[in-house]
Amino acid sequence: KYEKIWLIFGLGSLILFLAIIGFAAFYKGTHPQSHIETIDPQNIEANENFKPENLGLTKVEEGKYVVNIVASAFNYDLGIDEKGKRVNKIRIPKGSKVLFQITTKDVVHGFNVAGTNVNMMVEPGHISRYETTLKNTGEFTIVCNEYCGLGHHLMFGTVEVY
Ligand code: CUA
Known part of the structure; x- marks a missing residue:
């Protein structure tokens, strides 16, 4: 039972982090040098x-x-x-x-x-x-x-x- 909770928690934070990175990249224009x-x-x-x-x-x-x-x-x-x-x-x-x-x-x-x-x-x-x-x-x-x-x-x- 607990494994399931942790799994959901882990996945949830992963999605949250990706969303933050996505937001930063697209809305704020912060991204690595575009063409190296x-x-x-x-x-x-x-x-x-x-x-x-x-x-x-x-x-x-x-x-x-x-x-x-x-x-x-x-x-x-x-x-x-x-x-x-x-x-x-x-x-x-x-x-x-x-x-x-x-x-x-x-x-x-x-x-x-x-x-x-x-x-x-x-x-x-x-x-x-x-x-x-x-x-x-x-x-x-x-x-x-x-x-x-x-x-x-x-x-x-x-x-x-x-
Ligand atoms: Cu220091 Cu070139």
Whole structure:
């Protein structure tokens, strides 16, 4: 007799939990990253977004930009400028919609544009994406907020919104 009660209780709580998860997922929009795209960390350049010439800031259309970044210990690769110098700073007009796409060659890194809502974990074999509208002007420092080795504190870059 008691087994039956417990069985019903167990099933009941299972249904309740599923209902809560379902509610959270559908009504509140809290769910894991919807499309997790994978990438071969040994051959990042095979992905169009991460070919050397496509790294850094690209204007898609008026007010819309894409920033492709390859993280590695201990650097964010934002491509090179016309003079062949490594880019460490990107400049984006205020109010632009920006899609950040980032992956890593080696270990887990962080990608946090301090002072904005851009804050991602970058895992080997995956592409992290985040789209945002940059509403405030200023210089924002890109920092790595996942400990990735001895040079962790040296990983940084700058996003200037003007
Ligand atoms: Cu990269 Cu810490």
